[in-house]
Amino acid sequence: MTCRAVLSIGGNQGDSLDLLRGAVAAAAREGILRRVSSVYATPPWGGVEQDDFLNAVLVVDHPGSPRDVLDWGFARERAAGRTREVRWGPRSLDVDVVSAEVDGTPVHSRDESLTLPHPRAAERAFVLVPWSEVEPGARLDGLALTDHLDALDPAEVAAVRRTHDRLAPEGWSR
Ligand SMILES: Nc1ncnc2c1ncn2[C@@H]1O[C@H](COP(=O)(O)OP(=O)(O)OP(=O)(O)O)[C@@H](O)[C@H]1O
Numbered sequence: 001m002t003c004r005a006v007l008s009i010g011g012n013q014g015d016s017l018d019l020l021r022g023a024v025a026a027a028a029r030e031g032i033l034r035r036v037s038s039v040y041a042t043p044p045w046g047g048v049e050q051d052d053f054l055n056a057v058l059v060v061d062h063p064g065s066p067r068d069v070l071d072w073g074f075a076r077e078r079a080a081g082r083t084r085e086v087r088w089g090p091r092s093l094d095v096d097v098v099s100a101e102v103d104g105t106p107v108h109s110r111d112e113s114l115t116l117p118h119p120r121a122a123e124r125a126f127v128l129v130p131w132s133e134v135e136p137g138a139r140l141d142g143l144a145l146t147d148h149l150d151a152l153d154p155a156e157v158a159a160v161r162r163t164h165d166r167l168a169p170e171g172w173s174r
């Protein structure tokens with residue numbers, strides 16, 4: 001089984017750039033990293049007053065199931081010292097599985113512990129903007145990413161700002 005998954009990674013506690021790089025380096029080391037977006041500075045989404053986040057999107061080819069990919073993300077969160085406190089609140093590293101395909105077939109799941117596609121991805125410019133950078137032709141819930149972006153408040157989309165930082169380790173090539 002090969003699971004191709006789109007992962008959203010982000011954080012706003014500690015050295016966020018370093019923590020994002022740690023997750024990407026782990027994916028590269030394990031040979032599952034296929035694409036990595038730029039780093040984006042993004043205002044907090046979800047109504048909790050907190051610092052801005054750094055966000056990015058990765059595409060991985062994992063040899064296991066979507067749940068194995070979720071567990072991979074949990075392991076990266078633990079490695080970054082993440083504890084779960086406030087919902088949508090500050091965190092060192094969050095890894096969400098945005099969408100997944102198994103052997104080329106899109107996965108749909110309503111399981112509370114793994115909902116696919118991620119139920120809030122379409123509302124989040126911090127996911128859609130970096131995802132469109134690495135997979136411009138991708139679709140979510142039957143619509144192109146550009147259609148989802150057009151449905152969002154343009155100010156929210158414009159507030160997702162690409163930085164010049166690089167996430168992929170030196171010399172990485174897929
Ligand atoms: N597609 C998914 N990706 C990641 N976690 C998921 C997904 N679907 C369900 N979950 C479940 O969501 C639970 C809470 O995840 P988490 O603490 O990262 O939420 P959050 O980041 O605060 O909010 P959000 O889910 O809106 O991003 C996890 O225990 C996980 O099992």
Ligand SMILES: Nc1nc2c(c(=O)[nH]1)N=C(CO)CN2
Binds near residue numbers: 053055087088
């Ligand atoms: N900009 C931004 N806002 C968020 C983020 C995130 O990664 N980026 N993650 C959250 C928890 O799911 C809540 N809000």
